[in-house]
Amino acid sequence: MEVKLIKQLAPELALYHYNDIPVLALKHAVGTAKISLQGAQLISWIPAHTEQDVVWLSEIEPFNKGEAIRGGIPICYPWFGKTGTPSHGYARLQLWQLVSYDIQADVVYLNFLLETENAESVAHIEMTFSEEFHLEFTNYCIEQEPQLALHTYFNVGDISQSEIQQLPTTTFNVLTQQQETVPPTRVVNEYVECIYPANERNVIVDTINQRTIEILHENASEIVMWNPWHNETSAMSEEGHNTMICIETARISERLAEKPVGLTIRVK
Numbered sequence: 001m002e003v004k005l006i007k008q009l010a011p012e013l014a015l016y017h018y019n020d021i022p023v024l025a026l027k028h029a030v031g032t033a034k035i036s037l038q039g040a041q042l043i044s045w046i047p048a049h050t051e052q053d054v055v056w057l058s059e060i061e062p063f064n065k066g067e068a069i070r071g072g073i074p075i076c077y078p079w080f081g082k083t084g085t086p087s088h089g090y091a092r093l094q095l096w097q098l099v100s101y102d103i104q105a106d107v108v109y110l111n112f113l114l115e116t117e118n119a120e121s122v123a124h125i126e127m128t129f130s131e132e133f134h135l136e137f138t139n140y141c142i143e144q145e146p147q148l149a150l151h152t153y154f155n156v157g158d159i160s161q162s163e164i165q166q167l168p169t170t171t172f173n174v175l176t177q178q179q180e181t182v183p184p185t186r187v188v189n190e191y192v193e194c195i196y197p198a199n200e201r202n203v204i205v206d207t208i209n210q211r212t213i214e215i216l217h218e219n220a221s222e223i224v225m226w227n228p229w230h231n232e233t234s235a236m237s238e239e240g241h242n243t244m245i246c247i248e249t250a251r252i253s254e255r256l257a258e259k260p261v262g263l264t265i266r267v268k
């Protein structure tokens, strides 16, 4: 991959090109972060008090313009899955604009806008970096009743030695196509694709990295848990599944309206 500095926007914020994809890099007292403008996709977040990245990014991600980036927080919008083409909607493949930023001593705000070719606003994202990370997604296409998933890939030391806690106890298992009763704590050591009714808070206990990731969902209707295990997945190595778990903040059955959907991530 070719990395080229395009512009220093502020002492703490620079714009690069990863091949042809514009990527913002934040280096601040709160931590470091990288955000691809293709998809307004967070691809790295290392809060100052942690050593490991909070989000997983495929080590073989090729950064090809117009192809979905495997990792971070892809924004699946305005549909989820293969109900349309491309898979998970067009928002993760298009360029978003950085419309404003506000860099303060203990917090950084970045605002992104997706527009149509006619400059009509489609959706807005605000990312807030402080001790925690917050993402707020606002939909402007109310009449189209879109779907959404903040499809977060969490980075763990070893998924089979991690616990996902505080999950709901019923889920739709996509693999069996059955509604199932499941324990609130799960250890993933095989292909998993489960659609849960949303709750407010889940926790990932990562034994290898000796840390806990708290995930707070706001105004979601579902939570999706996904790990493809050995199933062939684009831009993912044979070993990639060992260090990730997707916990997705989603609006699948209840379509999006005006009220924003939010995600907060805290690492302890």
Ligand SMILES: O=P(O)(O)OC[C@H]1O[C@H](O)[C@H](O)[C@@H](O)[C@@H]1O
Residues within 6 Å of the ligand: 068, 081, 087, 088, 193, 224, 225, 226, 233, 234, 246
């Ligand atoms: O390969 P992608 O289009 O990025 O989708 C990756 C995955 O996203 C979600 O978690 C879906 O539940 C899966 O069915 C899908 O395979």
